[in-house]
Amino acid sequence: MLKTIKTNQLQLLAMLAAMFLIVVFFSFATDGAFISPRNVSNLFRQTAIVGVLAIGMVFVIISAEIDLSVGSMMGLLGGIAAILDVWLHFPIMLTVLITMGAGLLLGLFNGWWVAYQKVPSFIVTLAGMLAFRGILVGLTDGATVAPTSGALGVIGQSYVPTGWGVSLVLLLCLGVIAKVYRRRQAQHKHGVSNSSAKFEYLNAVISVAVLLILLAILEGYRGIPTPILIMGALILVATYVAKRTAFGRRVYAIGGNIEATRMSGVNVEKNKMFVFGFNGVMVAVAALILTSRLGAGSPAAGNMAELDAIAACVIGGTSLAGGVGTVFGAIMGALIMSSLDNGMSMLDVPTFWQLIVKGGILLLAVWLDVKTKKAQ
Amino acid sequence: MKQPLLDMRNIVKSFSGVRALNGVSITLGDGEVLSLCGENGSGKSTLMKVLSGVWPYGSYDGEIYFQGQQVKASGIRDTETLGIVIIHQELALVKELSVMENIFLGNELGSFASLNDAMMHSRTRELLAQVKLNISPDTLVRELGVGQQQLVEIAKALNKNVKLLILDEPTSSLTNNEIDILLNIVNGLKEQGIACVYISHKLDEVLALSDWVAVIRDGNHIATKAAATLTQNDIISMMVGRQLDELFPRESHQIGEVILQVNHAHAIQAGASRPQVDDVSFALRKGEILGIAGLIGSGRTELMQCIYGCYAGQYRATLELAGKPLQIRSQRAALKAGIAMVPEDRKRHGIVPIMGVGRNITLSILDRYTSLWGAIDEDTESHDVHDSITRLKVKTATSELAIKNLSGGNQQKAIIARFLLTNPKILILDEPTRGIDVGAKYEIYKLMFALVKEGVSIIMVSSELPEVIGISDRVLVMHEGQLKGEFGYQGLTQEKIMNCAINDTALA
Numbered sequence: 067m068l069k070t071i072k073t074n075q076l077q078l079l080a081m082l083a084a085m086f087l088i089v090v091f092f093s094f095a096t097d098g099a100f101i102s103p104r105n106v107s108n109l110f111r112q113t114a115i116v117g118v119l120a121i122g123m124v125f126v127i128i129s130a131e132i133d134l135s136v137g138s139m140m141g142l143l144g145g146i147a148a149i150l151d152v153w154l155h156f157p158i159m160l161t162v163l164i165t166m167g168a169g170l171l172l173g174l175f176n177g178w179w180v181a182y183q184k185v186p187s188f189i190v191t192l193a194g195m196l197a198f199r200g201i202l203v204g205l206t207d208g209a210t211v212a213p214t215s216g217a218l219g220v221i222g223q224s225y226v227p228t229g230w231g232v233s234l235v236l237l238l239c240l241g242v243i244a245k246v247y248r249r250r251q252a253q254h255k256h257g258v259s260n261s262s263a264k265f266e267y268l269n270a271v272i273s274v275a276v277l278l279i280l281l282a283i284l285e286g287y288r289g290i291p292t293p294i295l296i297m298g299a300l301i302l303v304a305t306y307v308a309k310r311t312a313f314g315r316r317v318y319a320i321g322g323n324i325e326a327t328r329m330s331g332v333n334v335e336k337n338k339m340f341v342f343g344f345n346g347v348m349v350a351v352a353a354l355i356l357t358s359r360l361g362a363g364s365p366a367a368g369n370m371a372e373l374d375a376i377a378a379c380v381i382g383g384t385s386l387a388g389g390v391g392t393v394f395g396a397i398m399g400a401l402i403m404s405s406l407d408n409g410m411s412m413l414d415v416p417t418f419w420q421l422i423v424k425g426g427i428l429l430l431a432v433w434l435d436v437k438t439k440k441a442q
Numbered sequence: 443m444k445q446p447l448l449d450m451r452n453i454v455k456s457f458s459g460v461r462a463l464n465g466v467s468i469t470l471g472d473g474e475v476l477s478l479c480g481e482n483g484s485g486k487s488t489l490m491k492v493l494s495g496v497w498p499y500g501s502y503d504g505e506i507y508f509q510g511q512q513v514k515a516s517g518i519r520d521t522e523t524l525g526i527v528i529i530h531q532e533l534a535l536v537k538e539l540s541v542m543e544n545i546f547l548g549n550e551l552g553s554f555a556s557l558n559d560a561m562m563h564s565r566t567r568e569l570l571a572q573v574k575l576n577i578s579p580d581t582l583v584r585e586l587g588v589g590q591q592q593l594v595e596i597a598k599a600l601n602k603n604v605k606l607l608i609l610d611e612p613t614s615s616l617t618n619n620e621i622d623i624l625l626n627i628v629n630g631l632k633e634q635g636i637a638c639v640y641i642s643h644k645l646d647e648v649l650a651l652s653d654w655v656a657v658i659r660d661g662n663h664i665a666t667k668a669a670a671t672l673t674q675n676d677i678i679s680m681m682v683g684r685q686l687d688e689l690f691p692r693e694s695h696q697i698g699e700v701i702l703q704v705n706h707a708h709a710i711q712a713g714a715s716r717p718q719v720d721d722v723s724f725a726l727r728k729g730e731i732l733g734i735a736g737l738i739g740s741g742r743t744e745l746m747q748c749i750y751g752c753y754a755g756q757y758r759a760t761l762e763l764a765g766k767p768l769q770i771r772s773q774r775a776a777l778k779a780g781i782a783m784v785p786e787d788r789k790r791h792g793i794v795p796i797m798g799v800g801r802n803i804t805l806s807i808l809d810r811y812t813s814l815w816g817a818i819d820e821d822t823e824s825h826d827v828h829d830s831i832t833r834l835k836v837k838t839a840t841s842e843l844a845i846k847n848l849s850g851g852n853q854q855k856a857i858i859a860r861f862l863l864t865n866p867k868i869l870i871l872d873e874p875t876r877g878i879d880v881g882a883k884y885e886i887y888k889l890m891f892a893l894v895k896e897g898v899s900i901i902m903v904s905s906e907l908p909e910v911i912g913i914s915d916r917v918l919v920m921h922e923g924q925l926k927g928e929f930g931y932q933g934l935t936q937e938k939i940m941n942c943a944i945n946d947t948a949l950a
Contacts, residue, residue, distance in 0.1 A: 252821075311816040312808040319805055322794035329752065329791045330806040330860060331777040389796050 077383045077435070081398045088402065092409035100409055103286035110284070111222075111359070113404040114293035115140075115352045119375035120382070120396040121297075121304045122348025127379050128308075129341045130321040130388025131180060131187035135172075135194030136349050136375055140368035142202040143169050143353035148211035148363025151218045158217040166350040172198070173346020177339035195372070203365045212362030221296070222358030225289035234295070235281045239274045246270040293355045297397075300351065304393045307344075317341055321388030377424070378403055381431040402427070445510050447472050447637050448493075448606060453504035455488055455497065462488045463502070464661040470606070470654070473635045475628065477648040477669070479677055480658035481851075481879030486641055489658065490608050493639075494528040495521040508606070525605030529595045529612065531877070535583045542566040542579035545598045569597040573627050588738070589620030596627060607631065608639045611877060613647060617737045617905065618940060625651055643879065644906075645674040657681055682881050690912030691884065693891040697915060698728035701899050702781075702868055707748045707759035709741070709923075718744040719757070720923035726868065726901060729894045733914030733931075734903045736943050741923040742903045743786055746870050749901075750783040751776045763867075777806060780867035784858050784874060786903070792857040793845045800827035800841035803859045830859035835885055851882025858886070862893075869893065872903045887913055907936040919943050 092100040099105060119136055126133045147165045150156040156164070172194075179190040226234070246266055284290050308314040316337050319327040328334050352371075357363050382399030384391030406427065410420045448470040455463040463485045470476050480486045491497050493506065495515035506513040508524055515521045518528075535544050545566055552558030566579035573593045583591060592612055599607055609628070613621045628638055628651060642648055648655060649669055656666040657680040664680050678689075702725065709719035719741045726732050736742045747753035749761065751770040761768040763779060770776045776783070785791035794802055804811070804823055811819040827841050834855040838848055845853055854874065861869065871890075875883040890900055890913060904910050910917055911934050919927040919942040927942035 307816075310818055310820075312812045312818055313816055315801065315805075315808055315818065319794045319797060319801075322796050323790075325791050326785075326794050327805065329773055329783070329785050331774045331864070332805065332808075333772075333774060389794070 078395070080434070081382065081395065081402070085398065085402055085405070088405050088409065092405070092412070096409070096412050100412060101283070103283050105408070105412070106280075106283050107287040107291060109404060109408045110294045111291045112408060113401050114291070114297045115356055115359075116371070116374045116378055116404060117297045117397050117400040118300060118348055118352040118355065119371060120378040120400045121300050121393055122345035123372075123375040124379045124382070124384055124391050124393055124396040125304075125308070125317055125341045126187075126345050127376070127384045127386060128321045128388060128391045129317050129338055130324070130386075131338070131341070132376070132386070133176065133187065133191045133194075133342065133345055134372050135176060135191040135198055136345070137368045137371035137373070138195045138198035138202070139169070139172055139346065139349045140353045140356060140371055141365070142198040142205075143172070143350045144357040144360075144367050145202045145206055145211065145363040145365070147218070147354055147357045148214060149205065151214050151357075152211050152363070155215075158215070158220075161218065162221075162354060165354055166347055169346040169348075169350025169353070170343050171346070173349070174339055174343040176346070177342025180342065181335040181338035191372075199365075206363065206365050208365050210362050210364045214357060214361050214363075218354075218358050219361060220292065220358070222293055222355045222360075224292045226292060226295050228285060228289055231285065231290040231295075232281065234290075235277055238298075239277055242270050242273050242277075293359070296351065296355065300348070301393060301397055308393055313337065313340065318389055321390070323389075374400075374403060377428050381428060383435065446470060446507075447474075447509060449507040450489075450493065451505045451507070453489065453492055453502055453506070455492055455502040462661050463492070465504070466658060466661070466663040467504075468656050468663070468666060470637050470639070472605075472637055473632050474654065475632060475638045475640055475652045476654040476656055476666075477640045477642065477652040478656050478658065479642075479645070479648060479681055481681055481849075481881055484658045484681075484879075485661040486658055487610065488661075490528060490610065490639065490641065493521070494518055494526055494608060522602055525603055526608070527599040527602055527604045527606070528608040529592070529599060529610065531611040533588070533591050533595055535591055535594060537584035538582065540580045540582055541570070541577065541586075541594055541597075544583055544594060545569060545579075545601055549601070565601070566597075569600050572600060572630075573597045574623065587620070589616045589623065592616065592620075592624060593627065596631075600631075604636060606637045606639065608641075610641045611643065612640075613642060613644060618907070619737070619944070621647065643877070645677055648677070649674065678880055681879070689880075689884070689908070691887055691891065692912065693895070695729055695891065695895050697730045698897070700725045701728045701764055702726040702749075703762040704749060705760040705762075707745055707757070709744050709748050709753050709755060709757035711755040714755075717923050718755075719748060722920070722923075722925050724918055724925065724928075726899050728899055729897050731890060731894055731900045731902060731913055731915050733910040733917040734901060734920065735905075735907065735910045735917055735939050736920035736926075738905065740920040740943065742920050743872055744923075745920070746783060746872055746901065746903060749776070750781060750870060752783075777864050777866075780865070781870070782806075782861035782864050782866035782868070783870040784854075784861055784872060786872035786876070788850065788853055788857060788876075793853055795846035796844050798842040799831070799836065799838045799845045799848065799856050800824065802845045802856055803827050803830050803841075804863065806860050807863050826863060830856075830863065834859045834862075834889065849879070849882075851878035854878050855882065855886070858889070866898060868899045868901070870901045870903070873905065874902060875904070875906065875909060883909075907939055910939065911936065 089101065119140065123133060123136065143165050146168055147161055150161040150164060176190055176194055179185045180187045249266070316327065316332050319332065320334050320337060324334055356367060360367065378399035379391060379396045380386065380399065381402055382395030382397070384396060403424065406424060407420065410423065446469040450466065450468050453463050453466045454461065466489055468476065478486045478489070492502050495518045498516045499514040508526065513521065513524065536547065542562055546562050550557050551562050563579055570577065570579065573596050575590060575593045575597065583594065586594065612624060616624065625647060631638065640648065640651060649672065652669040654666055655669050655672055655677060657664040657677060659681060705723045707719050707722045708717055710717040722745055734742050744753060748757045748759045749770070751772045761770060768779055770779065794805065804827060808818065811823045813819065824841065831838065831841060836855045836859065837852050845856060848856070874886055894900060902914060911931060914931055917929045917931065917934060917939065918925055919939055921943055929938065
């Protein structure tokens with residue numbers, strides 16, 4: 067039975083098992099406080115920012131590049147959003163648009179240096195990490211820009227009204243079921259007997275169950291947090307881009323073998339630049355959520371966030387060698403990291419221990435991955 | 443009877459239930475050369491991995507005796523101690539180190555704190571003399587050609603006191619000259635009592651070199667026969683299990699007007715003293731197979747790169763496609779104009795290893811399936827993939843299987859399928875049959891003739907002269923970047939081509 071399960075499915079199962087263990091452990095350790103609606107809601111809101119960053123980062127890593135500048139870039143974009151909102155009193159829509167546009171430009175700027183000027187991405191984005199932080203401090207004079215308007219606060223602090231939330235999740239469940247059904251139909255039509263059919267059904271049942279349980283828990287507090295709605299939408303879009311579009315396919319191909327992809331007539335430079343552009347937009351979204359949650363633009367905001375995003379991707383099975391990785395895996399990685407953060411904070415584990423444990427988990431996850439791949 | 447040097451008895455090796463070796467036995471005496479023949483995926487490499495300890499004792503069934511002792515190796519180091527050394531197709535030398543440093547890598551002479559350079563130096567000189575390589579021990583490996591590197595590998599093996607040398611396709615990227623040198627060396631080793639297992643697809647070498655020929659097919663040992671009693675056709679029919687009517691299935695076809703005219707192609711690497719392509723002009727006709735021969739480094743591949751827009755240095759060439767001038771500055775532009783190229787180095791420039799076979803096949807034409815939203819129409823795509831796999835007879839379990847799991851021949855077919863989907867008017871095949879088995883070669887030749895009958899024009903660069911003569915309508919020969927000769931296929935011999943490729947004086 068186990069032999070029929072493919073590697074990536076095995077990896078997915080391992081991640082779900084790890085998540086399950088973490089939940090069980092902290093639930094017992096905190097006498098159930100860890101899975102209280104309030105804490106779950108809180109945990110999810112914490113995950114949203116790293117999760118959105120991980121969505122952008124996973125594309126960068128799949129294309130066999132790296133982006134070390136996202137922490138500073140998030141700080142800078144969050145600062146820009148705060149300045150537009152607090153100092154210039156721009157309407158919220160304009161603030162959002164300008165911030166996202168700025169994110170796109172900064173991302174494309176990184177991408178241009180990497181793809182067309184052939185400077186290694188490690189260096190380009192290390193430079194960005196320094197320079198973007200510098201620009202932020204210069205713009206704000208090193209001071210916190212506050213308080214943000216109520217309208218901006220909606221992005222990071224509000225909750226989706228119950229009616230809307232429930233309908234959205236139910237719609238999503240229907241979508242999951244419809245997808246499996248359609249796939250089965252298609253396979254039937256092509257006469258392909260599929261050995262992993264059981265796995266697929268099980269997958270769908272678990273997905274629906276998890277969605278409904280989470281909905282129940284979140285509705286038990288104040289409803290679905292808006293950042294989670296945003297992250298959820300981005301997960302769907304990004305998964306679609308990765309799996310169903312020519313762009314996504316090419317990103318995997320570039321990471322898998324850039325020379326062969328170039329010889330096949332793919333414009334690898336353009337695609338690579340767009341990967342960084344897409345990442346920039348994700349950083350902008352994360353920056354808006356962050357500034358909105360903090361109610362301020364801070365010159366230290368987003369410090370070291372790039373490392374969390376990279377760690378989330380890697381724990382989620384993305385290969386730094388390129389060509390391998392999924393959006394869902396990266397999100398699971400982000401969730402595992404923030405669950406550890408959250409759980410340990412509840413148990414009053416000193417911060418230094420939290421860092422040590424997170425570092426250890428990262429090392430362990432990759433070690434296990436290397437081990438299992440070698441064993442095959 | 444004298445005790446054999448090597449005696450492998452009834453070796454069975456399975457991978458997750460699939461038998462790769464099904465009871466193979468071979469024996470070999472001192473100073474004998476045994477050639478191992480079989481199509482790719484037949485189990486040759488697996489057998490050699492068992493022998494060299496890559497697959498440790500216990501992971502296979504059967505017994506191995508070396509010099510009368512049973513071998514229970516737990517790794518490649520154990521077999522090296524015994525004197526069994528394998529030289530892989532992909533050379534394992536450190537390019538930035540010198541010849542001497544490579545030969546003694548891991549076995550340095552002297553103490554930990556200070557190496558005994560003088561001793562290593564003189565020993566290296568001895569070893570290099572043994573393989574007739576006239577270079578300084580301090581030469582950096584990257585300055586050597588592939589053939590010379592091969593010889594350095596052998597010198598390294600000699601340093602380990604080798605008794606049995608395994609050569610895995612040593613000549614697949616060598617020129618004829620280099621092959622002769624290598625074969626001489628192996629013959630010399632033979633006289634010193636060193637035995638050799640030789641794996642090659644080049645049957646003329648196999649027959650010239652070996653005492654014994656063992657044929658493996660689908661993991662089964664078909665036969666081991668004295669080389670003197672065999673012909674190439676005997677070996678081929680044992681390998682494929684069927685009689686091939688002929689190696690090169692030439693079919694008559696119509697040749698039309700000039701479709702591509704290349705004028706004054708030049709290509710030079712930054713900092714190089716000599717251009718790699720030096721003022722080359724030629725024409726290609728519709729429905730023609732144009733063979734391009736020459737030694738490695740003669741500029742054949744570079745000339746093709748100028749046409750396909752992927753030469754890495756500076757280049758210029760005036761191209762006319764069907765009478766219209768054409769500018770090509772990228773592979774994209776070439777494909778758009780109807781020129782496709784199947785690259786020489788399949789691993790580096792061909793496959794995306796971890797991607798599925800199907801996705802590798804459609805990589806060049808994703809735009810065709812893409813809607814306004816950028817979404818791929820997967821139904822149409824899988825339909826095309828299915829057609830390609832059927833047409834080119836790509837043997838794969840599913841179209842989703844990662845292409846790295848296929849044999850070389852099937853990978854090559856998939857890459858050809860990729861470029862055929864672009865509907866090229868001109869198809870450039872650079873070493874299309876390198877390192878692939880006889881059966882797949884035959885299928886690729888068949889395909890080439892089917893294509894030219896449809897009006898596609900083919901340029902084939904090849905180092906295998908029988909193939910050049912057997913398939914091409916016309917042959918161009920290059921030497922040091924220049925075009926030195928042009929021949930029709932009728933009455934063409936390997937000697938004529940070699941003369942032209944080696945000598946400075948033009949023949950034509």
